[in-house]
Amino acid sequence: MTDTSSTTGSGETPKAEEMSAGFSFGDFLRSPAAGALMGFVVVFCVFAIFGFSRNFLSIPGVTTWVNFASLVGIIAIPVGFLMIAGELDISTGAVLPAGAMTVAIVSGHYDLPVLVGILAALSVGALVGFINGFIVTRTEVPSFIVTLATLFAVAGLTLYLSILFINNTNSFYHAPDWAKSLFGGKVYGFNSSVFWWLALVAAFYFFLHKSPKGSWVFALGGDQESARNAGIPVRKLKISLFMLCSTCAAFAGALQVITFNSATSQANFGLIFNTIISVVVGGVLLTGGFGTVMGIVFGVLTLSIVTQAIGFTEIDRNLSFLIIGVMLLIAVLMNDTFRNLATSWSTSKKK
Amino acid sequence: MSDKKPVLELRKVDKSFGPIDVLHEISLKVGEGEVLCLLGDNGAGKSTLIKTLAGVHQPTRGEILMDGTPTSFSSPRDAQGRGIATVHQFGGTYPLMSVGRNFFMGMEPTKGVGPFKVFDRAKANRIAVEEVQKMGITRITDGDRLVGGLSGGERQSLAIARAVYFGARVLILDEPTAALGVKQAAHVLRIVNEAKKRGLAVIFITHQVMHAMAVGDHFAVLIRGAIAADFRKGDKTREEIADLMAGGESMADLEANIEGYMETHDGHPPQPAA
Numbered sequence: 001m002t003d004t005s006s007t008t009g010s011g012e013t014p015k016a017e018e019m020s021a022g023f024s025f026g027d028f029l030r031s032p033a034a035g036a037l038m039g040f041v042v043v044f045c046v047f048a049i050f051g052f053s054r055n056f057l058s059i060p061g062v063t064t065w066v067n068f069a070s071l072v073g074i075i076a077i078p079v080g081f082l083m084i085a086g087e088l089d090i091s092t093g094a095v096l097p098a099g100a101m102t103v104a105i106v107s108g109h110y111d112l113p114v115l116v117g118i119l120a121a122l123s124v125g126a127l128v129g130f131i132n133g134f135i136v137t138r139t140e141v142p143s144f145i146v147t148l149a150t151l152f153a154v155a156g157l158t159l160y161l162s163i164l165f166i167n168n169t170n171s172f173y174h175a176p177d178w179a180k181s182l183f184g185g186k187v188y189g190f191n192s193s194v195f196w197w198l199a200l201v202a203a204f205y206f207f208l209h210k211s212p213k214g215s216w217v218f219a220l221g222g223d224q225e226s227a228r229n230a231g232i233p234v235r236k237l238k239i240s241l242f243m244l245c246s247t248c249a250a251f252a253g254a255l256q257v258i259t260f261n262s263a264t265s266q267a268n269f270g271l272i273f274n275t276i277i278s279v280v281v282g283g284v285l286l287t288g289g290f291g292t293v294m295g296i297v298f299g300v301l302t303l304s305i306v307t308q309a310i311g312f313t314e315i316d317r318n319l320s321f322l323i324i325g326v327m328l329l330i331a332v333l334m335n336d337t338f339r340n341l342a343t344s345w346s347t348s349k350k351k
Numbered sequence: 352m353s354d355k356k357p358v359l360e361l362r363k364v365d366k367s368f369g370p371i372d373v374l375h376e377i378s379l380k381v382g383e384g385e386v387l388c389l390l391g392d393n394g395a396g397k398s399t400l401i402k403t404l405a406g407v408h409q410p411t412r413g414e415i416l417m418d419g420t421p422t423s424f425s426s427p428r429d430a431q432g433r434g435i436a437t438v439h440q441f442g443g444t445y446p447l448m449s450v451g452r453n454f455f456m457g458m459e460p461t462k463g464v465g466p467f468k469v470f471d472r473a474k475a476n477r478i479a480v481e482e483v484q485k486m487g488i489t490r491i492t493d494g495d496r497l498v499g500g501l502s503g504g505e506r507q508s509l510a511i512a513r514a515v516y517f518g519a520r521v522l523i524l525d526e527p528t529a530a531l532g533v534k535q536a537a538h539v540l541r542i543v544n545e546a547k548k549r550g551l552a553v554i555f556i557t558h559q560v561m562h563a564m565a566v567g568d569h570f571a572v573l574i575r576g577a578i579a580a581d582f583r584k585g586d587k588t589r590e591e592i593a594d595l596m597a598g599g600e601s602m603a604d605l606e607a608n609i610e611g612y613m614e615t616h617d618g619h620p621p622q623p624a625a
Contacts, residue, residue: 206467210470212470215452215459216457218448219456226444226445229431229437229439229443232456289448290447
């Protein structure tokens, strides 16, 4: 390992200028996304082999898990941002149904324009995020506990308000045609949410890896005290990240209700696990300071294949949780290795 | 006492937290191109003094003067904006980030326009490597290297180079050599000299007399929140300074005591009192 890494290192040095502008294979191998991509490829191939005869590669086979991935993915990336910044958000499991119910009540029950419903949902998300961020930054309470509290508080409030407004915990909503095709349509079996996800991936990628503020997120998770000393508005940034996360969860809820024409106020506890598993499988360090958007994308895709597409293969459905558990363990162990590789690569070079 | 004009001066600064007086009538000054060594044992109030200088705490009484005019720092950021840079023991660097990104943390160079401004990685890496090399760390040649792969001394040097590049006039070094080996410490001391040559006022906090003697022009010994001694280079010997730091107790006496004890106890040193 040392051997190969040192040769790539010395080979890259002379063309450092050119390398910094373009894509470098050596860089990619050392990035946390590499492990996530390899995991995805392995899982995809295994499932393709076992699912070839059962339509895993057909359009319905592929869209099933891609559609699922898009909703998880819209939330998983901002959850990953928070983890990179050293925080955790599990309130998403309640914010998604809250967002969905808000759209259903505002636009469905009260017949207001669909955009008003979506804006209301996003505002609900932003508010929950602000509360999370505010409490986390003003107190010493770990974000896990704070968001656990808001998870239950928001879940309870959603149920209570649903009964209060429409006397039902579930609701139906048929969006007008233009909104339906924009937020809940289908293109070759792919839901609109897939395209929204792609757009958000591009935006999030730009923010974290290209924009100047991206480093700030890493700095929060790397060393918060130093970040504050370097003049980074730690509190503001953290609150913004919490707001982004909850707003994305609410947006996913809005997409869901417009796609499936129905909303439920039941908290989605599975989503919490799905987002966190995706982020960790995607190579984000649990302790913060390290991770990539593309890694999270591969993490989400891998998780979606294992949980959703297993029905299209000859693998027993019941094994999917086992596979996820094993995958998660391997990912965490690999992340450590990758991190060591990333730092030791440089040490081996200076000899 | 100094022929150079002081950049930063403290006049009879007191700091108390509630009823507890931590600093008592501290008067210090440091001029351009001068290294002031602040010596003191643990608990002498060094950290509080640094924090007061860096804008974390405001003095309870007394005044801080910058370039001769009384001033107060409302926050660490404010102090930084006026050219006071603090480098802490562990360098204030992020191990899992590249040298270039670390160097420009909070001050990222950008290219492009409007909302599509991107972090100019090539420029950041180039400047970071140049600046660090100017400080004499020639082993850093690639701005994409992760800081976690650097040695402790190199990380310190990176942080100091950063402060110098961003126009610091006063550099506060909080025990920069405490966690380092002999060679690494020598490294950092060289950088301190380099910063001094460039006309920075350096406040170097340490409890290692050797390190202080190597770079200091001016020394102040802090005991229980007060300045116990204030002298210039060459005024006192190493032993005298060590004695001062130990609170007046002569180090030589202490050593003699221990030796005497060891002779009577089969060569075992005395157990420290719990």
